[in-house]
Amino acid sequence: MTVREMKESMHLKLLGKETGMDEEVKGGYIGDLLSFVMAHAQSKDAWITVQGHMNSIAVAIMTGVSAIILAQGVVPNLETIEKANEEKISIFTSEKSSFELAYELGKLLE
Numbered sequence: 001m002t003v004r005e006m007k008e009s010m011h012l013k014l015l016g017k018e019t020g021m022d023e024e025v026k027g028g029y030i031g032d033l034l035s036f037v038m039a040h041a042q043s044k045d046a047w048i049t050v051q052g053h054m055n056s057i058a059v060a061i062m063t064g065v066s067a068i069i070l071a072q073g074v075v076p077n078l079e080t081i082e083k084a085n086e087e088k089i090s091i092f093t094s095e096k097s098s099f100e101l102a103y104e105l106g107k108l109l110e
Contacts, residue, residue: 010104015093025045028105030047030098048102052080071097072095
């Protein structure tokens with residue numbers, strides 16, 4: 001599945017430009033403790049978190065995740081969105097909880 005297909009199926013709100021929308025999503029990771037995400041997230045995962053700050057973009061780059069999904073309606077500042085655009089990382093927000101998002105993502109990946 002592509003990031004674009006995930007966005008449409010999960011009704012995610014894209015923040016910023018349509019960059020990285022054709023990246024493949026092979027799995028998912030939920031985590032808010034950045035050191036755990038760096039140690040355990042896999043390349044091509046969609047990362048579900050509430051951490052909407054600049055450090056999240058750095059973690060996404062290091063891990064190779066396909067996209068960041070911010071749960072609970074979190075919206076990062078403009079600098080973070082611009083950095084995500086620059087690095088071609090799709091970043092989304094949703095009012096849903098991390099659990100709800102993970103459930104939906106898991107069903108899509110079956």
